[in-house]
Amino acid sequence: MNNVHGIIYAYHAFPDLKTLGAHRTGAALPFCGRYRLIDFALSGMMHAGVRNVGVIMQRGYLSLMEHLAGGRSWNLERHTGGLHLLPPYGLSDANKGVYEGGIEALGAVWSYLSDDIREEYILLTRGDLCANIDMRALIDAHLQSGADITAVCADAAVAGSRHSFVPGPDGFAQEMLSWQSGRGSGLASLETYVLRRDLLLDMVRWSREHNRLHFHQDALTHAMAEGCRVAIFLHEGYAMHVTSEADYFRANMDMLDPDKRRTLFVPDRRVTTRARSDVATYYGDASCVKNSLVADGCRIEGKVENSILFGGVTVAPGAEVRNCVILNDTVVGENARLKCVISDKNVQLSPYLDLAGSEQLPLVVPKGSKI
């Protein structure tokens, strides 16, 4: 049995996600036709043999809860343990509505951390991180290195990254830089850590005593100052923190690049999700589809280029969809023209409609709109 307990931050959506994050946490953002971002964290843990996972949530978690259900899709449906949903339960005096930072969020589920977790180690990650990390290798590396904390960093620049670690000659982190101190030379942090539960409890306790709220700026900085040794585990392959509309658009578009797609959807670490049960997608006589990812259950009679279509989307005859991300069950009416549009779920777009955004500023159509 695995001695690691997973904890996934899923308590907020970055403000720059705007309407995309209005009713859902970043972890619940639909991605690449059939996934949600939290699938990466959950699948990674599943492949590492982690059998207990807590998901810290606070606001807008309805769609996340529906997605997670009992956790069956990630082998987390267990008689005891498995998936632990952790909405705020008011045990923390710091619980004042919105968590300011990660360590505050951990403090809000203190009794769970201190009493319910049996495993010796904690694997902490973000639900809105878009990366397929080899978490088994990460855990092994941590156990072998003798480090107090192992931090996952990318070997290339990562969009949305807010922290970085500067490796020293011994391979351990010399310094942690934050985006506030300007772009440093360090390796971008994927905000994914393995550490002993005892150490995490100490960090949470210290933060509460000193009224500190942030994981990186406060708790981790303090721990490193106290002499904690932070090892670096390099993640090779695609990685992005989805923090804004433009990031969200780019991350989806990146999946049209086969090389990027292959490092995110790795065959021996398959990303699993709660699948809809859709029929196959039908391509009509006059359809013309180029360089696009299409989920099942769509009906395409028009033109689709450089786009991502989620399940159940209809593209009527004569419609043109270019460089778009079209979420589930959206209907694009006859002869409508869309360019650089993110259409949220269940949107009805009338015939002859002409909508255009740009790569830098995609036009987002909110969930359920009729235009």
Added chain:
Amino acid sequence: MKKECVAMLLAGGQGSRLYALTRDLAKPGMPFGGKYRIVDFPLSNCANSGIDTVGVLTQYKPLKLNSYIGSGAAWELDSIDGGTFILPPYQSSGESGQWFKGTADAIYQNIGFLDLYNPEYVLILSGDHIYKMDYADMLAVHKRNEADCTIAVIRVEMEEASRFGIMTLDDGGRICKFTEKPKEPDSDLASMGIYIFNWKKLRAYLVADAADPESDNDFGKNIIPKMLKAGERMFPYYFEGYWRDVGTIDSFWDANMDMLASDRIDLYDPSWPIRSRSPKTVPQYIGPDAKLSHSVVTEGCEVYGNVESSVLSSDAIVEAGAEVEYSILMPGARVCSGAKVSYSIIGENTVVCRGATVGAPPDGSPDWGVATCGPNIRIGEGVTVPAHAMVYESPEVEM
């Protein structure tokens, strides 16, 4: 646990006329329509009809089918009180085990399973048809008629009738005659192989039939005629709608092609979902130079070449410069650059190498037919598999 109605799905069929495709796979496990396997249809119909206990009788090459069905969760047939149960032939104490001799024998050998649930009614289904049917409605008709047995029937063309089991009715609408494949049919009512019996009654007939050394232990040949002879109350249940037997290469190909037409069977109807077990793969990717029309494609496929009027199952790949028309690619099949596949069925994980040709468009000759390549083989570079051929081993030389 008392149940009103338990379904028994006969899934042991070998599908001998589909030979190349069913050498290692029972017919109900055959991939169908891009997203499905044949067994999805009766299992989904059960779930949609409120029948939560289904025994699946397997015999021929059952391993893949068993692992596909699993707990039945994909069809929401894994409820606390019911479930999906794989029932292979088994050995009883003091006897040597026996294969199922006929369809009725398969049920007879599982009397113990049915007795566990002691149902009022038993629904007998077969695993080789594509259709949507509300079994609850059929059961309601069965009860209203106070019938002992109800047989689902569909009207067929008179000239086709001699291929089916044909029902003849009396003036009161009761079945008075049943003939398997009559040379001169006197009715166009064909049996769909779907029966509802009062379990107590059927149980007695099964026990008697098992003791009859002359019997083939078959529903159509033995049980139904014996019940008719004894004057039991037997009624038809009229079915209208899409129903296809997929027992031959031609009918299997035809039914797949029906998936492309919107007016044959509506699989988009949210009130009657046909569910399947989804493979865990990424969405389908359509490449920059792909040409794709009048086709269905499913998750995990990658299309870079030309695809017309075809059905692509999960993880099928059509490389750039390959052409696929009027064909069915089973899961994981790959058509390489410069290969041409037309009017063909390409089995699971089979590779059609560069420059190979499989099948040909109809040329009006009487020998023409759909070409079939079995699973897990390699059609080598430049090899030609002619129309109507059926191959199940990698052809070494040009055919």
